[in-house]
Amino acid sequence: xxxxxxxxxxxxxxxxxxxxxxxxxxxxxxxxxxxxxxxxxxxxxxxxxxxxxxxxxxxxxxxxxxxxxxxxxxxxxxxxxxxxxxxxxxxxxxxxxxxxxxxxxxxxxxxxxxxxxxxxxxxxxxxxxxxxxxxxxxxxxxxxxxxxxxxxxxxxxxxxxxxxxxxxxxxxxxxxxxxxxxxxxxxxxxxxxxxxxxxxxxxx
Amino acid sequence: xxxxxxxxxxxxxxxxxxxxxxxxxxxxxxxxxxxxxxxxxxxxxxxxxxxxxxxxxxxxxxxxxxxxxxxxxxxxxxxxxxxxxxxxxxxxxxxxxxxxxxxxxxxxxxxxxxxxxxxxxxxxxxxxxxxxxxxxxxxxxxxxxxxxxxxxxxxxxxxxxxxxxxxxxxxxxxxxxxxxxxxxxxxxxxxxxxxxxxxxxxxx
Amino acid sequence: xxxxxxxxxxxxxxxxxxxxxxxxxxxxxxxxxxxxxxxxxxxxxxxxxxxxxxxxxxxxxxxxxxxxxxxxxxxxxxxxxxxxxxxxxxxxxxxxxxxxxxxxxxxxxxxxxxxxxxxxxxxxxxxxxxxxxxxxxxxxxxxxxxxxxxxxxxxxxxxxxxxxxxxxxxxxxxxxxxxxxxxxxxxxxxxxxxxxxxxxxxxx
Numbered sequence: 001x002x003x004x005x006x007x008x009x010x011x012x013x014x015x016x017x018x019x020x021x022x023x024x025x026x027x028x029x030x031x032x033x034x035x036x037x038x039x040x041x042x043x044x045x046x047x048x049x050x051x052x053x054x055x056x057x058x059x060x061x062x063x064x065x066x067x068x069x070x071x072x073x074x075x076x077x078x079x080x081x082x083x084x085x086x087x088x089x090x091x092x093x094x095x096x097x098x099x100x101x102x103x104x105x106x107x108x109x110x111x112x113x114x115x116x117x118x119x120x121x122x123x124x125x126x127x128x129x130x131x132x133x134x135x136x137x138x139x140x141x142x143x144x145x146x147x148x149x150x151x152x153x154x155x156x157x158x159x160x161x162x163x164x165x166x167x168x169x170x171x172x173x174x175x176x177x178x179x180x181x182x183x184x185x186x187x188x189x190x191x192x193x194x195x196x197x198x199x200x201x202x203x204x
Numbered sequence: 205x206x207x208x209x210x211x212x213x214x215x216x217x218x219x220x221x222x223x224x225x226x227x228x229x230x231x232x233x234x235x236x237x238x239x240x241x242x243x244x245x246x247x248x249x250x251x252x253x254x255x256x257x258x259x260x261x262x263x264x265x266x267x268x269x270x271x272x273x274x275x276x277x278x279x280x281x282x283x284x285x286x287x288x289x290x291x292x293x294x295x296x297x298x299x300x301x302x303x304x305x306x307x308x309x310x311x312x313x314x315x316x317x318x319x320x321x322x323x324x325x326x327x328x329x330x331x332x333x334x335x336x337x338x339x340x341x342x343x344x345x346x347x348x349x350x351x352x353x354x355x356x357x358x359x360x361x362x363x364x365x366x367x368x369x370x371x372x373x374x375x376x377x378x379x380x381x382x383x384x385x386x387x388x389x390x391x392x393x394x395x396x397x398x399x400x401x402x403x404x405x406x407x408x
Numbered sequence: 409x410x411x412x413x414x415x416x417x418x419x420x421x422x423x424x425x426x427x428x429x430x431x432x433x434x435x436x437x438x439x440x441x442x443x444x445x446x447x448x449x450x451x452x453x454x455x456x457x458x459x460x461x462x463x464x465x466x467x468x469x470x471x472x473x474x475x476x477x478x479x480x481x482x483x484x485x486x487x488x489x490x491x492x493x494x495x496x497x498x499x500x501x502x503x504x505x506x507x508x509x510x511x512x513x514x515x516x517x518x519x520x521x522x523x524x525x526x527x528x529x530x531x532x533x534x535x536x537x538x539x540x541x542x543x544x545x546x547x548x549x550x551x552x553x554x555x556x557x558x559x560x561x562x563x564x565x566x567x568x569x570x571x572x573x574x575x576x577x578x579x580x581x582x583x584x585x586x587x588x589x590x591x592x593x594x595x596x597x598x599x600x601x602x603x604x605x606x607x608x609x610x611x612x
Contacts, residue, residue, distance in 0.1 A: 026352070034359055035352030049258075054457075056466025058260025059316075063325030070324070112467075120478070121471030135548075140339075142348045144550045148434070148443030155442055230556070238563055239556030253462075262464025263520075267529030274528070344543075346552045 008067075011107065014100035015068055016075035019044035021097055022137040023079035024086060029141045033080055039140050040076025041069065047132030051108045051125055055115035094193060095186075102185035105130035105157045106178050109164040113173075119165045126161035127154065152192035160185035212271075215311065218304035219272055220279035223248035225301055226341040227283035228290060233345045237284055243344050244280025245273065251336030255312045255329055259319035298397060299390075306389035309334035309361045310382050313368040317377075323369045330365035331358065356396035364389035416475075419515065422508035423476055424483035427452035429505055430545040431487035432494060437549045441488055447548050448484025449477065455540030459516045459533055463523035502601060503594075510593035513538035513565045514586050517572040521581075527573045534569030535562065560600035568593035 022043025026036035045062035052060035062068045079086055086093060108129025112122035131147045131154050138145040147154050163181050167173045226247025230240035249266035256264035266272045283290055290297060312333025316326035335351045335358050342349040351358050367385050371377045430451025434444035453470035460468035470476050487494055494501060516537025520530035539555045539562050546553040555562050571589050575581045 029348060031348075031352045035349075038352055038358070053257055053461055054467050054471055056260075056464075059258050059319070059321045059325060059329075063258055063316075063321055063328060066322060066324035069328060112471075115467070117467045117471055118474060120474035121467060124471060124477060125467075139343060139547060140349060140352065142346075142550075144437060144439075145443075145548060148439045148446055148548065154446070233552060235552075235556045239553075242556055242562070257461055260464075263462050263523070263525045263529060263533075267462055267520075267525055267532055270526060270528035273532055343547060344553060344556065346550075 007107070010103055012067060012071045013096070014103045015044045015071045017093065017096040017100045018047075018104075018133050019072040019075035020079040020086065020093060022133070023076035024083060025137050025141050025143075026076075027080060027083050031141075033077070036080045037073050037076040039137055040079065041072045042140060043133040043137035044072040044075070045069070045133065046136035047104055047108070047129040047134075050132045051111065051129040054125055054128070055112050055117060057111075057115065095190060098186045098189035098193070099182070101130045101153070101157055101189060102160060102182035104133075105160045105185060106164050106182045109161040110168065110173065110178065113165065113168050119169065123158065123161040123165050126164060127157040130154075130157035130160075153189065156185050156189045156192065159188070211311070214307055216271060216275045217300070218307045219248040219275045221297065221300040221304045222251075222308075222337050223276040223279035224283040224290065224297060226337070227280035228287065229341050229345050229347075230280075231284060231287050235345075237281070240284045241277050241280040243341055244283065245276045246344055247337040247341035248276040248279070249273070249337065250340035251308055251312070251333040251338075254336045255315060255333040258329055258332070259316050259321060261315075261319065299394060302390045302393035302397070303386070305334045305357070305361055305393060306364060306386035308337075309364045309389060310368050310386045313365040314372065314377065314382065317369065317372050323373065327362065327365040327369050330368060331361040334358075334361035334364075357393065360389050360393045360396065363392070415515070418511055420475060420479045421504070422511045423452040423479045425501065425504040425508045426455075426512075426541050427480040427483035428487040428494065428501060430541070431484035432491060433545050433549050433551075434484075435488060435491050439549075441485070444488045445481050445484040447545055448487065449480045450548060451541040451545035452480040452483070453477070453541065454544035455512055455516070455537040455542075458540045459519065459537040462533055462536070463520050463525060465519075465523065503598060506594045506597035506601070507590070509538045509561070509565055509597060510568060510590035512541075513568045513593060514572050514590045517569040518576065518581065518586065521573065521576050527577065531566065531569040531573050534572060535565040538562075538565035538568075561597065564593050564597045564600065567596070 019040035023036045023040035025043070026039035031039065045060075045068060048068075049060040049062050052058070052062075062072075105126045109122050109126025112125035113119070117125060134147050135145040138147075160181055163184070164173070164178065167177050167181065223244035227240045227244035229247070230243035235243065249264075249272055252272075253264040253266050256262070256266075266276075309330045313326050313330025315333075316329035317323070321329060338351050339349040342351075364385055367388070368377070368382065371381050371385065427448035431444045431448035433451070434447035437443075439447065453468075453476060456476075457468040457470050460466070460470075470480075513534045517530050517534025519537075520533035521527070525533060542555050543553040546555075568589055571592070572581070572586065575585050575589065
């Protein structure tokens with residue numbers, strides 16, 4: 001865990017939000033409680049598991065640190081029970097999801113670079129960390145991954161990963177620049193979301 | 205291979221049964237002989253391959269020991285030819301499947317613990333070993349994994365994995381207690397199956 | 409990279425062709441440009457990534473050598489724009505795809521053998537290297553993998569992998585015999601394709 005306690009807390013918030021998104025998809029497919037928890041776990045931790053497999057970190061953090069699994073499962077169960085309420089706060093969920101995307105991409109890129117993966121590969125690993133959970137969530141629920149159909153989401157991840165790689169190359173990969181990169185990604189993602197909401201109206 | 209020859213034989217029986225379940229799913233989707241063998245292989249060995257990737261055991265046992273692959277492929281081809289007969293003995297197949305679930309979960313949990321994975325992660329790895337093959341089988345045949353929709357199956361695996369972790373922590377992970385854990389899981393699974401069969405009748 | 413510069417060039421040609429096949433599948437599913445590039449990347453490099461994960465080569469070549477990723481993405485983007493033209497040259501694409509299958513299977517089998525994987529496992533890894541990208545492509549686009557339904561494709565890969573393992577065992581795994589194996593696989597695949605084209609006519 002690069003960056004100590006504050007990063008851990010931020011990481012777990014990202015895990016919880018991604019788990020809620022996976023759990024909601026599971027509820028929508030009428031999975032049972034176990035299935036909802038499984039999809040929530042996979043959505044929250046699948047990207048990080050892929051990252052750790054690729055960089056050769058065995059066992060992946062999701063299995064090595066119980067706080068990740070417990071957070072993912074607890075958030076999934078909460079989403080299972082609070083699903084109708086979750087829908088009412090979906091703007092909050094989307095904002096947290098954007099924050100999770102930024103955070104996971106930054107930490108994923110950084111871990112890959114520190115594991116010795118060259119820059120281009122590290123950017124791909126970082127992007128995969130950010131979007132991988134959502135891809136697995138959609139495959140498990142029988143959908144073509146939505147991230148392949150909504151360009152902005154993944155492109156934000158890729159752009160953020162490149163930014164982190166550049167900061168790292170310049171020796172500027174301190175806590176503050178990295179946090180700024182994550183915040184910037186979150187902001188771009190939220191702006192993109194807002195524009196997308198109005199896009200269908202503009203088309204004749 | 206923890207436990208020597210008897211465990212190997214039990215393991216290969218589990219592989220054969222899981223392969224037959226995968227092959228049957230492939231036949232039902234009208235795959236050709238190769239596709240049936242491939243899905244059978246994935247159903248039988250996919251859980252163990254995931255386990256070995258997660259605990260960093262390269263190459264996975266499915267590729268390191270030819271007996272696993274040969275057993276899986278032979279059982280798949282047998283299921284391809286004997287498919288109608290397989291349906292007539294489906295209670296036997298379900299019983300063997302329950303035994304395979306118990307066995308794979310026990311060995312998966314144990315291997316994870318012995319590879320140094322902490323207890324919570326090892327339980328997840330054990331459960332994944334038990335249910336992973338079925339998840340991959342369903343993804344390959346275009347279905348939402350049935351294990352996500354049938355709560356009891358995976359919960360039995362998770363409960364058994366926790367039991368194994370507790371036995372291991374108490375220094376009681378000998379052959380007899382572990383075999384008892386596998387038998388207990390099989391029994392719970394079979395009882396759950398039987399109750400489920402009558403459940404739809406009970407609901408108004 | 410076994411075999412030096414000529415092999416690298418051949419490998420990248422295979423990557424480009426497989427990426428184009430993945431990208432075409434993405435276009436057919438109306439994915440956006442990012443989705444098309446992602447599926448192209450996965451189709452081109454997924455088999456090799458699976459291979460490297462199984463043999464414990466971290467990070468996989470697809471992430472360690474930027475030329476692979478750049479080739480895959482560039483070919484995918486080209487396919488995105490040239491898609492109608494691609495359809496007109498589909499015989500060329502099928503021929504290159506057959507060559508890619510032969511090449512990837514040969515190099516995959518060889519890498520597994522050199523990583524110490526026993527012969528049976530190495531053949532499976534080689535076959536998986538050849539067909540894995542196509543399997544992932546189809547899963548990402550919501551299809552049952554076509555390779556499970558078209559027997560000849562994967563059987564050619566498996567036969568070629570066995571041939572490479574035999575050559576390796578006999579100490580004959582030089583450049584010329586291996587290239588001959590790849591060419592033979594390509595030829596068998598093309599003959600199989602041609603016969604298949606006329607097969608529906610022959611059936612009453």
